[in-house]
Amino acid sequence: MVEQGGDVDGTPDAPTAGSGPDRGDSGDHSVRTVAVAVTGGVFLGGVATGVAFPTLPLLDQVLGISAVMLGVILAANRIARLIMNTPAGQVIDERGARTPMIAGLFVQGLAPFGYVVGLYTPAVDLTTLPVVGTVSAPGLVFVLSRAFWGVGSAFVFVGAFAIITGVTTESTRGKWTGYMRGGQSLGFPAGLVVGGVLTDVYDVQTAFLVAGTLALLAGVVAVVVLPDVRASAGARVPLRELPALARSTPGVVPIGVANGTIRLLFGGVLLTTAVKYAAELELTAGSLTAAGVSGLMMGGGVVVASVATVVSGRLSDRVDRRALVTLPAFALLAVGFAALAFVPSFLGVAAGVALVGAGTGGSGPALLATLGDIAPAGETGKFGGLYNVFGDIGLSIGPLIAFPAVAAVGYGATYLACAGLAVGCLLLVNATLLGTGTDGDPTLDADAPGPAATTPDPDPNTDDD
CATH class of the missing domain: 1.20.1250.20 (MFS general substrate transporter like domains)
Structure with a gap:
């Protein structure tokens, strides 16, 4: 590590x-x-x-x-x-x-x-x-x-x-x-x-x-x-060789795929379909119509995601295997989309959005911190960029597939498919980050200096580079 x-x-x-x-x-x-x-x-x-x-x-x-x-x-x-x-x-x-x-x-x-x-x-x-x-x-x-x-x-x-x-x-x-x-x-x-x-x-x-x-x-x-x-420390890897380096570093591609799937599900599918789903169910709350209700629910989901992000990040430092934290997070993500599909009511949608938010926030820090743990010497930036590439791909294709899917099979089947993707991520993480031992053990190696120890610029306020 x-x-x-x-x-x-x-x-x-x-x-x-x-x-x-x-x-x-x-x-x-x-x-x-x-x-x-x-x-x-x-x-x-x-x-x-x-x-x-x-x-x-x-x-x-x-x-x-x-x-x-x-x-x-x-x-x-x-x-x-x-x-x-x-x-x-x-x-x-x-x-x-x-x-x-x-x-x-x-x-x-x-x-x-x-x-x-x-x-x-x-x-x-x-x-x-x-x-x-x-x-x-x-x-x-x-x-x-x-x-x-x-x-x-x-x-x-x-x-x-x-x-x-x-x-x-x-x-x-x-x-x-x-x-x-x-x-x-x-x-x-x-x-x-x-x-x-x-x-x-x-x-x-x-x-x-x-x-x-x-x-x-x-x-x-x-x-x-x-x-x-x-x-x-560490030899610099040209950008053109990054795909090969990512493939040769266990865990990097699964982490990227998981991040891309999370962004597709939350930012790409749920955010783009929530208003129309609320309108189809004719959800109201006081003077709020579907637009206001969906906005309120999505805002609540983002707050839940933020809280889950902080909690899961701290928790990932305390467990033997950091990626263990992602397993309940992906399970919450799947349950949230299942709730949206099976409980088409105000409470069902509110609970589903909150669970999806908790799953989204709960999985992100552990994935990103694990990437930092396993990134080769001198390649943290490129691996962080690769992580964001997967996320942006998910965010970009989510809206492209969400509306055609809803038009073809309806909201329920679309959300169930999203739940299936979350379960797929759970299995992927279990088979790769946990199954092959690529996930870091913070309790064992926290004090061990590694080849990628970082050094400061002699004067961080003057950028000679």
Whole structure:
């Protein structure tokens, strides 16, 4: 197993490589400071994403663009991130995580200001494309701005993973990974609320400006706090050889497949079908119609997922085999979708969404922390990027298959198929991460220095690379 814990420069009493869980309070405080800063950065980035998101679907009315063009705008960031995930990991492995992550945060911060530019761009038609239709100048500005955001988010997500992996040992990695993922989970719904209120009380431009300001604030915090953590050992692997390296490292592909399936089920299927399912069941609560009820339930599911993320991360540090935590999580995921299929009522849907949220949150930290445990020396960034590639693929194909599946076989059968996929993940993890011994044992190796011990940049506040 590969121990990634290492030196943290730029923070007092930094822990040393292989110091393990018994480092003094000052060392733990140093790791806590860095981990909280990373969590705060991804949380503010999530808030900024959420603030802008409620206003983006209104662009067809504001700019007079086609529905297809609106879809291209909404998907541009995900497409850009999918392309940039592994190159971002390559850069982070070669130059350290601090500078790329800070750059990513500022790139994210500038993107919403690009949205404001798009609002004031003259409505000039540039060209006409098949399927998409007319491409206007404002539409192109929004597509480029969304792609800009996607590039930044790739560096933020992979950088956050690399830093958390670099400053923790196997005895604490699950806990801090859980907090980091919990911050990601909570940021987006918090931003949705703020963005909706700002758009209603003020206007679209105000929401965009607040989104950009929050993301820039995350970058400023990162400049002050983040250290530069990089792997000092291990031969560098060219990006073109990453697929072969992933296949040769036991557990990496199953972890990626499991992550992609989780994202497909929660973000790809449930989020896109919840409103229509609630409408078909004619669910109401007081003055709330199907849209309000589904939004309330999904918000509750995200909160449950965030709590489960923190709990499961800490729990994964205490069990002999970290991947054991994923087994009940996948079981909850399967039971949640089964409840949606078999109990088509207000309570059934509410309970099903909550269980799916618990399963989603409960599985993520253990998978990501396990990836950090087994990542070869110097390849943490590329493996983190590969992990996100699987997740973005799941998020992208989920909506593409969800609506055709519902139209063909109905909601019940579709949700049962989702439950089957969750069971498949449970069996996959049991057969690979647990069955072959690739999962780390944090209680045995937490104090053992490994070949991937990390070393800091001599001065994390000056980036000579």
